[in-house]
Amino acid sequence: MTEAEIRRLACEILSDIAPDTDPATLAGDKDIREGLDIDSMDFLNFIIGLNKRAGVAIPEEDYPKLFTMDGVVAHLIRETQDLPGAQ
C-alpha cells in the first residue's frame, strides 16, 4: 500500500469509530487516542479495522507502534510490501 492509501484507510476507520472528529487534520506524530479522544476499546476496534481492511496481521506487541498516524503509515508500508500484489 502507498502512504496515501494507508492514510485514507486509517482515517476512514477512525471516522467510523469517532464520527465527531476529523482524523485527517491530526498531526502525524500526535497520539491518535488523545487527539481523537478515543478509549482503549475504540483503539482495539481501530486495530481490528486495519487488520481486516489492509489484510495484515497486527500482533499485540506491535500496538504501541500504531499510536500515531506516522507510526501506522510506517508499519503498514513495511507489512504490506511483501503481500501478493505489492510492487
Place this chain on the structure above:
Amino acid sequence: MNLSSPSGMSERRITKDRATLSPRPNLFDYDAERSRFDWANAWKLLDGLPGGRGYNIAHEAVDRHATGSRADKVAIRWIGKTGERRDFTYGDLRNETNRFANALAGLGVRPGERVFILMGRLPELYVAVLGTLKACCVASPLFSAFGPEPIATRVGIGEGHVLITTPELYRRKVQAVRDKMPSLSHVILVGDGEVDGPGLHRWPSLMHAASPDYTIAPTDPEDMALLHFTSGTTGRPKGAVHVHGAVVAHHVTGLYALDLHEDDIYWCTADPGWVTGTSYGILAPLTNGVTSIVVEAEFDAQTWYSTLERERVSVWYSAPTAIRMMMRLGAEAAKGYDLSALRFMASVGEPLNPEAVVWGLEAFGLPFHDNWWQTETGGIMIANLAALDIKPGSMGVPLPGIEAAILRHEKGRNVELIEELMVEGELALRKGWPSMMRGYLNEEERYRKCFVGDWYLTGDLAKRDADGYYWFVGRADDVIKSAGHLIGPFEVESALMEHPAVAEAGVIGKPDPVVGEIVKAFVSLKAGYEPSESLRKELLGHGRKRLGPAVAPKEIDFSANLPKTRSGKIMRRLLKSRELGLPEGDLSTLESDEK
C-alpha cells in the same frame, strides 16, 4: 502457591501456605481478627488533628507523615506521558497541599464548598484533591474522558464552586456548557494555553503567591469530604457523599485487603475520576505511608510491564479490563521483564473471570486477588486476602468490621435473610462502617431506598458458599458496567434524544469479552427521518460529543418501535434478551412493540 481442584473442575482453589508468605500478611489470622475487630479501636491507627481537633483525611494521608520519620520518603512518584519523572516526598506534598489550601482561602472559597477536578493524572490533581480536603472543602474528581454533558450534569448536581482543569479540556469540554453551571465561580487552569471565560485563574500564579504553611481547621469526622458520582437505572447521576471519617476505612482496608507494608512500592492503575482511583489511588497508600506510583499515560500492556519492572512495584491494584488486555498479549510477554519485586496483585471493578485469576499464576507466578466494593461503600468490603486461599471467580470474604448477607426481598418489603448456601439473592451489608456514604447529595429519597432495616442494599446479586466466600451473579437493575465503570442508561438515552432525528432511545449493556459490557443503543426515529449509515454515524458522533468516549454508545441500531410497558417505559431487559437471543421472559407488561 498451588492450584488445585479438590472437587473437580467446578471449584478451583489457589492454596497458600501462609507461614511461608513474606512479609507476613497484615491480616494473618482472618477468623481471629474478624472476631476481635472493632471500628472504634481502628481509630487508634490514625493520629487525629493535633490538640484533639478532629480527623481530617489530608492530615492522616500527608501531614502526620511529613512531620515524622517519613518526611523525606517519596509519597508520590509521578511518571509523565513522555517518561519524565517527578518525586514528591511527604514533606513536599505537605507544602504543596498547604499552598493549595491557602490559594482556595485566598479566592474566598469556604469550607463545605465543592471543588471539582477535571484533568488527566497530573501531579496537580493529587495536590488539588488533598489541598481541598485540608481546606475542609469537598473534593470531586471527574474522569477526563467525560464529555460536556456528564461534566455539566455533575458540576450542576454538586453545585460546584471551583473547577480545576487544563486549558485544553476547558476549551473542548467546559466552555460550551459553562452557562449550565451557574454555581461555578472559579476555574483554575493547569498548564499553558489561551482560553477566555469568567473567573479564570492560573495554577502557577495562585500557588506562587500562597504560603506553604497552613493549619487545618478543626474537622468533624462527619464533615463532608468527597463527592463521587455514580449512576442508577433511572434519573440523573447520584453524588455519593463521603465524610472525613471514611479515612479510617481507607487506612484499614489498605492494610488488610491490599496488604500494604512500609517498604512497598504501590501502583493503583485506576483514574481518580472513579472512586477506586481516589480511595486507593490517592488516599489509602498515603495514610499507610507507602510510596505510590502515578502513571499519566493510558493503558498499554508493554508500557505497564516495563513500569512494573522499572519502578520495582511490589503491590499492584488493577482492573479486569486491563488484565484481559494483557492476557491477549500472552503470558510470554511477561517473561521478558524482571518482575521479581511484585508480591501482591489485586483487581477490582467487575468480577475477574477465573481464567484471568489463574493466568496471573502463569504470567507473574502470582494470582490476582479479586475484591468487591462500590462507590457507595467508599472502600473495599469483600476481598480475596493475602493469607487466605483464593477461589478464582469469587469476590472473596467480608473484611473484619464488615458484615455481609444475602437477602431476599420485594422492593424493600418482606425482607428475609437467605441462609442456604449458593442461593442467589441481593448482596447486603450491615450499615455503620466508616466509609459508608452518608447520602446522595440532595436526593434523600433515592438514598433512603438503598436501605432496608439495618441493611444497605448493594443492587448486586450474589451467593455465598460453605467457606463464606461470596460469588457475584449479576446486577439487580439495568445499570451498565463497562471497563469497570457504571453507566446509567438514562443518561445515555437522554443525550441521544436531544438529537432532532431521535424519537425514542433504549440503552443496554451488550456483553463483551474484554470490557465486560459495551454501551449499545436502540433508537427509533421521528417521522421524516430514515435509517441510514450516515445517520447512524451522525448519532454515534453526537453521543461522543455530548457524553465523551467513556459513556457514549459504541453501537447504535435503528428500531421502528421500541418495546414499552403500558406506562410508556422502555423495556431495556427485553431489548437485551433479544440482542442476546435469550428467552424473553415475562411479557405481561408489554404494551407496544415493533412486531
